[in-house]
Amino acid sequence: MTNLKTPRLKIIRPVRSGQTTEQVVARVYELIKRDELKPGDRLPPERELAKLLGISRPSLRAGLGSLISMGVLKSRQGAGTFIVDGPPALDSEPLRLLAELHGFSFDHMFETRSILEVGAAGLAAEHATGDQLATMSEEIAEMFAALSDPQQFLVHDINFHRAVAAASGNPTLATLVEMVSAILYERRRDTIARAHDFNEALEMHRAIYxxxxxxxxxxxRAAMGEHIVRAQKAFALEEKQQREKEQLQKDRA
Structure with a gap:
Protein backbone atom coordinates (compact mmCIF):
# COMPACT_ATOMS: atom_id res chain seq x y z
CA MET A 1 0.00 0.00 0.00
CA THR A 2 1.29 3.45 -0.88
CA ASN A 3 2.47 5.48 2.11
CA LEU A 4 1.76 9.17 1.55
CA LYS A 5 3.90 10.09 4.57
CA THR A 6 7.53 10.70 3.71
CA PRO A 7 9.97 8.90 6.06
CA ARG A 8 12.58 11.03 7.82
CA LEU A 9 15.93 9.89 6.45
CA LYS A 10 19.23 9.93 8.28
CA ILE A 11 22.15 11.80 6.77
CA ILE A 12 23.30 9.99 3.64
CA ARG A 13 26.94 9.84 2.56
CA PRO A 14 27.33 12.59 -0.06
CA VAL A 15 27.74 11.51 -3.66
CA ARG A 16 31.25 12.07 -4.99
CA SER A 17 31.77 13.79 -8.30
CA GLY A 18 31.83 11.44 -11.28
CA GLN A 19 29.50 8.50 -11.88
CA THR A 20 26.71 10.45 -10.20
CA THR A 21 23.86 8.31 -11.52
CA GLU A 22 25.42 5.06 -10.27
CA GLN A 23 26.04 6.57 -6.84
CA VAL A 24 22.46 7.83 -6.52
CA VAL A 25 21.28 4.28 -7.26
CA ALA A 26 23.70 2.91 -4.64
CA ARG A 27 22.54 5.41 -1.98
CA VAL A 28 18.87 4.58 -2.51
CA TYR A 29 19.68 0.86 -2.30
CA GLU A 30 21.54 1.60 0.93
CA LEU A 31 18.45 3.25 2.41
CA ILE A 32 16.31 0.29 1.39
CA LYS A 33 18.75 -2.21 2.94
CA ARG A 34 18.73 -0.18 6.19
CA ASP A 35 14.90 -0.33 6.16
CA GLU A 36 14.72 3.46 6.11
CA LEU A 37 12.80 3.19 2.84
CA LYS A 38 10.15 0.50 2.52
CA PRO A 39 7.78 -0.59 -0.27
CA GLY A 40 5.17 2.11 -0.81
CA ASP A 41 7.20 4.89 0.87
CA ARG A 42 7.35 8.28 -0.81
CA LEU A 43 10.79 9.79 -1.34
CA PRO A 44 11.57 13.17 0.20
CA PRO A 45 11.01 16.22 -2.02
CA GLU A 46 13.57 16.62 -4.77
CA ARG A 47 15.21 19.67 -3.19
CA GLU A 48 15.63 17.92 0.18
CA LEU A 49 16.96 14.67 -1.28
CA ALA A 50 19.44 16.50 -3.53
CA LYS A 51 20.73 18.37 -0.48
CA LEU A 52 21.10 15.14 1.52
CA LEU A 53 23.11 13.60 -1.31
CA GLY A 54 25.11 16.74 -1.98
CA ILE A 55 24.29 16.83 -5.69
CA SER A 56 22.40 19.03 -8.12
CA ARG A 57 18.73 18.41 -8.81
CA PRO A 58 19.38 17.52 -12.50
CA SER A 59 21.90 14.87 -11.36
CA LEU A 60 19.36 13.54 -8.87
CA ARG A 61 16.70 13.31 -11.58
CA ALA A 62 19.05 11.26 -13.76
CA GLY A 63 19.69 8.82 -10.93
CA LEU A 64 16.02 8.52 -10.03
CA GLY A 65 15.22 7.99 -13.71
CA SER A 66 17.51 4.94 -13.71
CA LEU A 67 15.75 3.56 -10.64
CA ILE A 68 12.36 4.07 -12.32
CA SER A 69 13.61 2.15 -15.37
CA MET A 70 14.78 -0.66 -13.07
CA GLY A 71 11.33 -0.84 -11.53
CA VAL A 72 12.54 0.16 -8.05
CA LEU A 73 10.74 3.53 -8.08
CA LYS A 74 7.48 4.72 -9.54
CA SER A 75 6.62 8.35 -10.27
CA ARG A 76 3.04 9.53 -9.78
CA GLN A 77 2.19 12.93 -11.24
CA GLY A 78 1.26 15.38 -8.51
CA ALA A 79 1.99 12.88 -5.74
CA GLY A 80 5.73 12.27 -5.87
CA THR A 81 8.13 9.39 -6.35
CA PHE A 82 7.56 6.15 -4.46
CA ILE A 83 9.34 2.89 -3.71
CA VAL A 84 7.45 0.28 -5.74
CA ASP A 85 5.09 -1.82 -3.64
CA GLY A 86 4.84 -5.30 -5.17
CA PRO A 87 6.31 -6.57 -8.45
CA PRO A 88 8.32 -3.85 -10.21
CA ALA A 89 6.66 -1.92 -13.02
CA LEU A 90 9.58 -2.45 -15.35
CA ASP A 91 10.43 -0.12 -18.18
CA SER A 92 9.88 -2.33 -21.22
CA GLU A 93 12.31 -0.52 -23.53
CA PRO A 94 15.56 -1.96 -22.08
CA LEU A 95 13.95 -5.40 -21.98
CA ARG A 96 12.77 -5.08 -25.58
CA LEU A 97 16.27 -4.10 -26.70
CA LEU A 98 17.70 -7.06 -24.77
CA ALA A 99 15.24 -9.37 -26.51
CA GLU A 100 16.23 -7.96 -29.91
CA LEU A 101 19.94 -8.25 -29.11
CA HIS A 102 19.73 -11.91 -28.12
CA GLY A 103 17.10 -12.87 -30.67
CA PHE A 104 14.46 -14.12 -28.23
CA SER A 105 11.91 -15.94 -30.37
CA PHE A 106 8.24 -15.73 -29.49
CA ASP A 107 8.23 -19.54 -29.12
CA HIS A 108 10.89 -19.28 -26.43
CA MET A 109 9.01 -16.45 -24.74
CA PHE A 110 5.77 -18.42 -24.63
CA GLU A 111 7.61 -21.50 -23.39
CA THR A 112 9.04 -19.40 -20.57
CA ARG A 113 5.64 -17.89 -19.93
CA SER A 114 4.08 -21.35 -19.63
CA ILE A 115 6.71 -22.51 -17.13
CA LEU A 116 6.19 -19.42 -14.98
CA GLU A 117 2.50 -18.69 -15.24
CA VAL A 118 1.07 -22.20 -14.95
CA GLY A 119 2.82 -22.51 -11.60
CA ALA A 120 1.78 -18.99 -10.61
CA ALA A 121 -1.88 -19.81 -11.25
CA GLY A 122 -1.70 -22.85 -9.00
CA LEU A 123 -0.07 -20.85 -6.22
CA ALA A 124 -2.61 -18.05 -6.65
CA ALA A 125 -5.41 -20.56 -6.05
CA GLU A 126 -3.78 -21.29 -2.69
CA HIS A 127 -2.72 -17.80 -1.63
CA ALA A 128 -4.84 -15.10 -3.34
CA THR A 129 -6.37 -12.56 -0.97
CA GLY A 130 -9.80 -11.03 -1.33
CA ASP A 131 -8.29 -7.82 -2.68
CA GLN A 132 -6.23 -9.73 -5.24
CA LEU A 133 -9.28 -11.68 -6.40
CA ALA A 134 -11.13 -8.37 -6.73
CA THR A 135 -8.31 -7.00 -8.91
CA MET A 136 -8.52 -10.03 -11.22
CA SER A 137 -12.29 -9.65 -11.46
CA GLU A 138 -11.95 -5.95 -12.30
CA GLU A 139 -9.46 -6.69 -15.10
CA ILE A 140 -11.85 -9.26 -16.59
CA ALA A 141 -14.65 -6.69 -16.49
CA GLU A 142 -12.37 -4.21 -18.26
CA MET A 143 -11.53 -6.83 -20.91
CA PHE A 144 -15.24 -7.34 -21.54
CA ALA A 145 -15.70 -3.58 -21.91
CA ALA A 146 -12.79 -3.47 -24.38
CA LEU A 147 -13.86 -6.32 -26.70
CA SER A 148 -14.01 -3.85 -29.60
CA ASP A 149 -10.74 -2.10 -28.66
CA PRO A 150 -7.75 -4.43 -29.21
CA GLN A 151 -5.16 -2.18 -27.58
CA GLN A 152 -7.17 -1.68 -24.40
CA PHE A 153 -8.06 -5.37 -24.29
CA LEU A 154 -4.35 -6.19 -24.39
CA VAL A 155 -3.58 -3.79 -21.52
CA HIS A 156 -6.14 -5.45 -19.25
CA ASP A 157 -5.11 -8.92 -20.43
CA ILE A 158 -1.53 -8.22 -19.32
CA ASN A 159 -2.76 -6.66 -16.06
CA PHE A 160 -4.79 -9.78 -15.30
CA HIS A 161 -1.72 -11.99 -15.67
CA ARG A 162 0.29 -9.64 -13.47
CA ALA A 163 -2.45 -9.84 -10.84
CA VAL A 164 -2.37 -13.65 -10.93
CA ALA A 165 1.42 -13.65 -10.54
CA ALA A 166 1.24 -11.18 -7.65
CA ALA A 167 -1.35 -13.41 -5.96
CA SER A 168 1.07 -16.35 -6.08
CA GLY A 169 2.67 -15.00 -2.91
CA ASN A 170 6.11 -15.36 -4.52
CA PRO A 171 7.61 -11.95 -5.37
CA THR A 172 10.48 -13.54 -7.33
CA LEU A 173 8.02 -15.37 -9.56
CA ALA A 174 5.90 -12.22 -9.93
CA THR A 175 8.96 -10.23 -11.04
CA LEU A 176 9.93 -12.83 -13.65
CA VAL A 177 6.37 -12.83 -15.01
CA GLU A 178 6.54 -9.04 -15.17
CA MET A 179 9.73 -9.19 -17.24
CA VAL A 180 8.29 -11.63 -19.77
CA SER A 181 5.00 -9.70 -19.92
CA ALA A 182 6.84 -6.45 -20.66
CA ILE A 183 8.59 -7.96 -23.70
CA LEU A 184 5.50 -9.75 -25.03
CA TYR A 185 3.38 -6.62 -24.61
CA GLU A 186 5.77 -4.61 -26.76
CA ARG A 187 5.65 -7.24 -29.50
CA ARG A 188 1.95 -7.99 -29.40
CA ARG A 189 0.65 -4.44 -29.37
CA ASP A 190 2.01 -4.12 -32.93
CA THR A 191 0.02 -7.14 -34.13
CA ILE A 192 -3.07 -7.43 -31.94
CA ALA A 193 -5.14 -5.16 -34.19
CA ARG A 194 -5.21 -8.09 -36.63
CA ALA A 195 -7.01 -10.32 -34.10
CA HIS A 196 -10.66 -10.81 -35.01
CA ASP A 197 -12.38 -12.16 -31.89
CA PHE A 198 -11.49 -11.71 -28.23
CA ASN A 199 -14.45 -13.62 -26.79
CA GLU A 200 -12.51 -16.88 -26.53
CA ALA A 201 -9.63 -15.16 -24.72
CA LEU A 202 -12.12 -13.52 -22.36
CA GLU A 203 -13.68 -16.89 -21.51
CA MET A 204 -10.25 -18.40 -20.89
CA HIS A 205 -9.45 -15.65 -18.40
CA ARG A 206 -12.79 -16.23 -16.69
CA ALA A 207 -11.97 -19.95 -16.38
CA ILE A 208 -8.61 -19.14 -14.78
CA TYR A 209 -10.25 -16.71 -12.38
CA ARG A 221 -2.91 -24.63 -13.70
CA ALA A 222 -4.82 -26.50 -16.41
CA ALA A 223 -6.82 -23.41 -17.40
CA MET A 224 -3.70 -21.24 -17.54
CA GLY A 225 -1.82 -23.84 -19.57
CA GLU A 226 -4.62 -24.13 -22.13
CA HIS A 227 -4.92 -20.35 -22.37
CA ILE A 228 -1.20 -19.88 -23.04
CA VAL A 229 -1.22 -22.56 -25.77
CA ARG A 230 -4.14 -20.81 -27.50
CA ALA A 231 -2.56 -17.38 -27.03
CA GLN A 232 0.66 -18.62 -28.65
CA LYS A 233 -1.26 -19.86 -31.69
CA ALA A 234 -3.16 -16.56 -31.95
CA PHE A 235 0.06 -14.55 -31.67
CA ALA A 236 1.75 -16.69 -34.34
CA LEU A 237 -1.15 -16.03 -36.71
CA GLU A 238 -1.08 -12.29 -35.99
CA GLU A 239 2.67 -12.11 -36.66
CA LYS A 240 2.28 -14.09 -39.90
CA GLN A 241 -0.43 -11.70 -41.09
CA GLN A 242 1.71 -8.72 -40.08
CA ARG A 243 4.69 -10.04 -42.09
CA GLU A 244 2.47 -10.65 -45.11
CA LYS A 245 1.12 -7.12 -44.86
CA GLU A 246 4.62 -5.63 -44.65
CA GLN A 247 5.79 -7.72 -47.61
CA LEU A 248 2.81 -6.59 -49.67
CA GLN A 249 3.63 -2.96 -48.89
CA LYS A 250 7.24 -3.51 -49.99
CA ASP A 251 6.11 -5.16 -53.22
CA ARG A 252 3.89 -2.17 -53.99
CA ALA A 253 6.61 0.38 -53.23
Missing amino acids: RAIRSRKPDEA
Missing part, protein backbone atom coordinates in the same frame (compact mmCIF):
# COMPACT_ATOMS: atom_id res chain seq x y z
CA ARG A 210 -13.02 -19.14 -11.39
CA ALA A 211 -10.48 -21.85 -10.60
CA ILE A 212 -8.39 -19.46 -8.50
CA ARG A 213 -11.45 -18.09 -6.68
CA SER A 214 -12.65 -21.66 -5.99
CA ARG A 215 -9.23 -22.56 -4.52
CA LYS A 216 -8.61 -25.33 -7.06
CA PRO A 217 -4.89 -25.26 -7.93
CA ASP A 218 -4.99 -28.13 -10.44
CA GLU A 219 -7.85 -26.53 -12.37
CA ALA A 220 -6.11 -23.14 -12.27
Whole structure:
Protein backbone atom coordinates (compact mmCIF):
# COMPACT_ATOMS: atom_id res chain seq x y z
CA MET A 1 0.00 0.00 0.00
CA THR A 2 1.29 3.45 -0.88
CA ASN A 3 2.47 5.48 2.11
CA LEU A 4 1.76 9.17 1.55
CA LYS A 5 3.90 10.09 4.57
CA THR A 6 7.53 10.70 3.71
CA PRO A 7 9.97 8.90 6.06
CA ARG A 8 12.58 11.03 7.82
CA LEU A 9 15.93 9.89 6.45
CA LYS A 10 19.23 9.93 8.28
CA ILE A 11 22.15 11.80 6.77
CA ILE A 12 23.30 9.99 3.64
CA ARG A 13 26.94 9.84 2.56
CA PRO A 14 27.33 12.59 -0.06
CA VAL A 15 27.74 11.51 -3.66
CA ARG A 16 31.25 12.07 -4.99
CA SER A 17 31.77 13.79 -8.30
CA GLY A 18 31.83 11.44 -11.28
CA GLN A 19 29.50 8.50 -11.88
CA THR A 20 26.71 10.45 -10.20
CA THR A 21 23.86 8.31 -11.52
CA GLU A 22 25.42 5.06 -10.27
CA GLN A 23 26.04 6.57 -6.84
CA VAL A 24 22.46 7.83 -6.52
CA VAL A 25 21.28 4.28 -7.26
CA ALA A 26 23.70 2.91 -4.64
CA ARG A 27 22.54 5.41 -1.98
CA VAL A 28 18.87 4.58 -2.51
CA TYR A 29 19.68 0.86 -2.30
CA GLU A 30 21.54 1.60 0.93
CA LEU A 31 18.45 3.25 2.41
CA ILE A 32 16.31 0.29 1.39
CA LYS A 33 18.75 -2.21 2.94
CA ARG A 34 18.73 -0.18 6.19
CA ASP A 35 14.90 -0.33 6.16
CA GLU A 36 14.72 3.46 6.11
CA LEU A 37 12.80 3.19 2.84
CA LYS A 38 10.15 0.50 2.52
CA PRO A 39 7.78 -0.59 -0.27
CA GLY A 40 5.17 2.11 -0.81
CA ASP A 41 7.20 4.89 0.87
CA ARG A 42 7.35 8.28 -0.81
CA LEU A 43 10.79 9.79 -1.34
CA PRO A 44 11.57 13.17 0.20
CA PRO A 45 11.01 16.22 -2.02
CA GLU A 46 13.57 16.62 -4.77
CA ARG A 47 15.21 19.67 -3.19
CA GLU A 48 15.63 17.92 0.18
CA LEU A 49 16.96 14.67 -1.28
CA ALA A 50 19.44 16.50 -3.53
CA LYS A 51 20.73 18.37 -0.48
CA LEU A 52 21.10 15.14 1.52
CA LEU A 53 23.11 13.60 -1.31
CA GLY A 54 25.11 16.74 -1.98
CA ILE A 55 24.29 16.83 -5.69
CA SER A 56 22.40 19.03 -8.12
CA ARG A 57 18.73 18.41 -8.81
CA PRO A 58 19.38 17.52 -12.50
CA SER A 59 21.90 14.87 -11.36
CA LEU A 60 19.36 13.54 -8.87
CA ARG A 61 16.70 13.31 -11.58
CA ALA A 62 19.05 11.26 -13.76
CA GLY A 63 19.69 8.82 -10.93
CA LEU A 64 16.02 8.52 -10.03
CA GLY A 65 15.22 7.99 -13.71
CA SER A 66 17.51 4.94 -13.71
CA LEU A 67 15.75 3.56 -10.64
CA ILE A 68 12.36 4.07 -12.32
CA SER A 69 13.61 2.15 -15.37
CA MET A 70 14.78 -0.66 -13.07
CA GLY A 71 11.33 -0.84 -11.53
CA VAL A 72 12.54 0.16 -8.05
CA LEU A 73 10.74 3.53 -8.08
CA LYS A 74 7.48 4.72 -9.54
CA SER A 75 6.62 8.35 -10.27
CA ARG A 76 3.04 9.53 -9.78
CA GLN A 77 2.19 12.93 -11.24
CA GLY A 78 1.26 15.38 -8.51
CA ALA A 79 1.99 12.88 -5.74
CA GLY A 80 5.73 12.27 -5.87
CA THR A 81 8.13 9.39 -6.35
CA PHE A 82 7.56 6.15 -4.46
CA ILE A 83 9.34 2.89 -3.71
CA VAL A 84 7.45 0.28 -5.74
CA ASP A 85 5.09 -1.82 -3.64
CA GLY A 86 4.84 -5.30 -5.17
CA PRO A 87 6.31 -6.57 -8.45
CA PRO A 88 8.32 -3.85 -10.21
CA ALA A 89 6.66 -1.92 -13.02
CA LEU A 90 9.58 -2.45 -15.35
CA ASP A 91 10.43 -0.12 -18.18
CA SER A 92 9.88 -2.33 -21.22
CA GLU A 93 12.31 -0.52 -23.53
CA PRO A 94 15.56 -1.96 -22.08
CA LEU A 95 13.95 -5.40 -21.98
CA ARG A 96 12.77 -5.08 -25.58
CA LEU A 97 16.27 -4.10 -26.70
CA LEU A 98 17.70 -7.06 -24.77
CA ALA A 99 15.24 -9.37 -26.51
CA GLU A 100 16.23 -7.96 -29.91
CA LEU A 101 19.94 -8.25 -29.11
CA HIS A 102 19.73 -11.91 -28.12
CA GLY A 103 17.10 -12.87 -30.67
CA PHE A 104 14.46 -14.12 -28.23
CA SER A 105 11.91 -15.94 -30.37
CA PHE A 106 8.24 -15.73 -29.49
CA ASP A 107 8.23 -19.54 -29.12
CA HIS A 108 10.89 -19.28 -26.43
CA MET A 109 9.01 -16.45 -24.74
CA PHE A 110 5.77 -18.42 -24.63
CA GLU A 111 7.61 -21.50 -23.39
CA THR A 112 9.04 -19.40 -20.57
CA ARG A 113 5.64 -17.89 -19.93
CA SER A 114 4.08 -21.35 -19.63
CA ILE A 115 6.71 -22.51 -17.13
CA LEU A 116 6.19 -19.42 -14.98
CA GLU A 117 2.50 -18.69 -15.24
CA VAL A 118 1.07 -22.20 -14.95
CA GLY A 119 2.82 -22.51 -11.60
CA ALA A 120 1.78 -18.99 -10.61
CA ALA A 121 -1.88 -19.81 -11.25
CA GLY A 122 -1.70 -22.85 -9.00
CA LEU A 123 -0.07 -20.85 -6.22
CA ALA A 124 -2.61 -18.05 -6.65
CA ALA A 125 -5.41 -20.56 -6.05
CA GLU A 126 -3.78 -21.29 -2.69
CA HIS A 127 -2.72 -17.80 -1.63
CA ALA A 128 -4.84 -15.10 -3.34
CA THR A 129 -6.37 -12.56 -0.97
CA GLY A 130 -9.80 -11.03 -1.33
CA ASP A 131 -8.29 -7.82 -2.68
CA GLN A 132 -6.23 -9.73 -5.24
CA LEU A 133 -9.28 -11.68 -6.40
CA ALA A 134 -11.13 -8.37 -6.73
CA THR A 135 -8.31 -7.00 -8.91
CA MET A 136 -8.52 -10.03 -11.22
CA SER A 137 -12.29 -9.65 -11.46
CA GLU A 138 -11.95 -5.95 -12.30
CA GLU A 139 -9.46 -6.69 -15.10
CA ILE A 140 -11.85 -9.26 -16.59
CA ALA A 141 -14.65 -6.69 -16.49
CA GLU A 142 -12.37 -4.21 -18.26
CA MET A 143 -11.53 -6.83 -20.91
CA PHE A 144 -15.24 -7.34 -21.54
CA ALA A 145 -15.70 -3.58 -21.91
CA ALA A 146 -12.79 -3.47 -24.38
CA LEU A 147 -13.86 -6.32 -26.70
CA SER A 148 -14.01 -3.85 -29.60
CA ASP A 149 -10.74 -2.10 -28.66
CA PRO A 150 -7.75 -4.43 -29.21
CA GLN A 151 -5.16 -2.18 -27.58
CA GLN A 152 -7.17 -1.68 -24.40
CA PHE A 153 -8.06 -5.37 -24.29
CA LEU A 154 -4.35 -6.19 -24.39
CA VAL A 155 -3.58 -3.79 -21.52
CA HIS A 156 -6.14 -5.45 -19.25
CA ASP A 157 -5.11 -8.92 -20.43
CA ILE A 158 -1.53 -8.22 -19.32
CA ASN A 159 -2.76 -6.66 -16.06
CA PHE A 160 -4.79 -9.78 -15.30
CA HIS A 161 -1.72 -11.99 -15.67
CA ARG A 162 0.29 -9.64 -13.47
CA ALA A 163 -2.45 -9.84 -10.84
CA VAL A 164 -2.37 -13.65 -10.93
CA ALA A 165 1.42 -13.65 -10.54
CA ALA A 166 1.24 -11.18 -7.65
CA ALA A 167 -1.35 -13.41 -5.96
CA SER A 168 1.07 -16.35 -6.08
CA GLY A 169 2.67 -15.00 -2.91
CA ASN A 170 6.11 -15.36 -4.52
CA PRO A 171 7.61 -11.95 -5.37
CA THR A 172 10.48 -13.54 -7.33
CA LEU A 173 8.02 -15.37 -9.56
CA ALA A 174 5.90 -12.22 -9.93
CA THR A 175 8.96 -10.23 -11.04
CA LEU A 176 9.93 -12.83 -13.65
CA VAL A 177 6.37 -12.83 -15.01
CA GLU A 178 6.54 -9.04 -15.17
CA MET A 179 9.73 -9.19 -17.24
CA VAL A 180 8.29 -11.63 -19.77
CA SER A 181 5.00 -9.70 -19.92
CA ALA A 182 6.84 -6.45 -20.66
CA ILE A 183 8.59 -7.96 -23.70
CA LEU A 184 5.50 -9.75 -25.03
CA TYR A 185 3.38 -6.62 -24.61
CA GLU A 186 5.77 -4.61 -26.76
CA ARG A 187 5.65 -7.24 -29.50
CA ARG A 188 1.95 -7.99 -29.40
CA ARG A 189 0.65 -4.44 -29.37
CA ASP A 190 2.01 -4.12 -32.93
CA THR A 191 0.02 -7.14 -34.13
CA ILE A 192 -3.07 -7.43 -31.94
CA ALA A 193 -5.14 -5.16 -34.19
CA ARG A 194 -5.21 -8.09 -36.63
CA ALA A 195 -7.01 -10.32 -34.10
CA HIS A 196 -10.66 -10.81 -35.01
CA ASP A 197 -12.38 -12.16 -31.89
CA PHE A 198 -11.49 -11.71 -28.23
CA ASN A 199 -14.45 -13.62 -26.79
CA GLU A 200 -12.51 -16.88 -26.53
CA ALA A 201 -9.63 -15.16 -24.72
CA LEU A 202 -12.12 -13.52 -22.36
CA GLU A 203 -13.68 -16.89 -21.51
CA MET A 204 -10.25 -18.40 -20.89
CA HIS A 205 -9.45 -15.65 -18.40
CA ARG A 206 -12.79 -16.23 -16.69
CA ALA A 207 -11.97 -19.95 -16.38
CA ILE A 208 -8.61 -19.14 -14.78
CA TYR A 209 -10.25 -16.71 -12.38
CA ARG A 210 -13.02 -19.14 -11.39
CA ALA A 211 -10.48 -21.85 -10.60
CA ILE A 212 -8.39 -19.46 -8.50
CA ARG A 213 -11.45 -18.09 -6.68
CA SER A 214 -12.65 -21.66 -5.99
CA ARG A 215 -9.23 -22.56 -4.52
CA LYS A 216 -8.61 -25.33 -7.06
CA PRO A 217 -4.89 -25.26 -7.93
CA ASP A 218 -4.99 -28.13 -10.44
CA GLU A 219 -7.85 -26.53 -12.37
CA ALA A 220 -6.11 -23.14 -12.27
CA ARG A 221 -2.91 -24.63 -13.70
CA ALA A 222 -4.82 -26.50 -16.41
CA ALA A 223 -6.82 -23.41 -17.40
CA MET A 224 -3.70 -21.24 -17.54
CA GLY A 225 -1.82 -23.84 -19.57
CA GLU A 226 -4.62 -24.13 -22.13
CA HIS A 227 -4.92 -20.35 -22.37
CA ILE A 228 -1.20 -19.88 -23.04
CA VAL A 229 -1.22 -22.56 -25.77
CA ARG A 230 -4.14 -20.81 -27.50
CA ALA A 231 -2.56 -17.38 -27.03
CA GLN A 232 0.66 -18.62 -28.65
CA LYS A 233 -1.26 -19.86 -31.69
CA ALA A 234 -3.16 -16.56 -31.95
CA PHE A 235 0.06 -14.55 -31.67
CA ALA A 236 1.75 -16.69 -34.34
CA LEU A 237 -1.15 -16.03 -36.71
CA GLU A 238 -1.08 -12.29 -35.99
CA GLU A 239 2.67 -12.11 -36.66
CA LYS A 240 2.28 -14.09 -39.90
CA GLN A 241 -0.43 -11.70 -41.09
CA GLN A 242 1.71 -8.72 -40.08
CA ARG A 243 4.69 -10.04 -42.09
CA GLU A 244 2.47 -10.65 -45.11
CA LYS A 245 1.12 -7.12 -44.86
CA GLU A 246 4.62 -5.63 -44.65
CA GLN A 247 5.79 -7.72 -47.61
CA LEU A 248 2.81 -6.59 -49.67
CA GLN A 249 3.63 -2.96 -48.89
CA LYS A 250 7.24 -3.51 -49.99
CA ASP A 251 6.11 -5.16 -53.22
CA ARG A 252 3.89 -2.17 -53.99
CA ALA A 253 6.61 0.38 -53.23
